[in-house]
Amino acid sequence: MWSYIIKRLLGLIPVLIGISLCIFLVLQLIPGDVISGLLGIEENPELRAQLEKKFGLDQPLYKQYWDWISKAVRGNFGRSFRTDNEIFPEIIARFKITAQLTVMAAVISCLIGIPLGILSAIKRNTWVDGIVRIIALLGVSVPNFASATLLVLFLSLVLNYYPPVGYVGFFNNASVNMKIMILPAIILGTSMSGSVMRMTRSSVLEVLRQDFIKTVRAKGASEKIVIFKHALKNGLIPIITLIGMQIGSLLGGAVVAEQIFSIPGLGLMTLTAINQRDYPVVQGCVLFIAFVYVLVNLIVDILYTYVDPRISYK
Secondary structure, three states: OHHHHHHHHHOOOOHHHHHHHHHHHHHOOOOOOOOHHHHHHOOOOHHHHHHHHHHHOOOOOOOOOHHHHHOOOOOOOOOOOOOEEHHHHHHHHHHHHHHHHHHHHEEEHHHHHHHHHHHHHHHOOOOOHHEEEEEEHHHHHOOOOHHHHHHHHHHHOOOOOOOOOOOOOOOOOHHHHHHHHHHHHHHHHHHHHHHHHHHHHHHHHHHOOOOOHHHHHHOOOOOOHHHHHHHHHHHHHHHHHHHHHHHHHOOOHHHHHHHHHOOHHHHHHHHHHHHHHOOHHHHHHHHHHHHHHHHHHHHHHHHHHOOOOOOOOO
């Protein structure tokens, strides 16, 4: 197991180098630059030259990339062009907020998607199955920004409830924090649950068609044991894979939800940096997001061995 984990971690190196090179080159193609935004109407050749030297933009591209990546591998993502603050501590602070939102959304997704998916599989081709499949289709089809906007409008115009503005840390005030985070978590969780419902339904149905299920039923096992101990357990691999991919994407930044509900997470930080042409922040955020996504996939692969004893990594 440990040899497999070490090999996977070593495999991260070329992946992250490739991603870092791609994002660095792509940012060079974006029209405009941060210096014009910083100087505005006061821009002149002398001030531009001073800032280019300060930020290292007067160096050749290969040297700029090497200076950045050689520091990034040591956890130093540089400083923001806009605020002059260190980037890595800010990424970690923002990531904690996004991680909380992601965990809450994943829990909501599982609480909705897995039970309804099992129910749909048990009641296959009935009106219950039809309703669950319609709900799943809506969850997959409706964009996050649309459902988030409609929810805010419904709460404010119909129920006269206005979501809290701003952000309060969980350890500062847990109740206020949950009031702030619950609505975006519901939006993201219900959106994720559509895919989880469909995957759970198909996985459970596939297992229920196998011969060993007939044997279990022939031995007199109750339907509850057949479904939860045998069908669901043997169908968990694709469900876990899907949930892991969704968690990886959300940890990368739930941009829409964070933007609408003004949550200062990693997604909002990345979006703001892109709009401000703050290249070091964008590069640092994307590289960190890529690392987290691949790490989540590694954790999911390790979970396979605990879910299915037939899977082992040697």
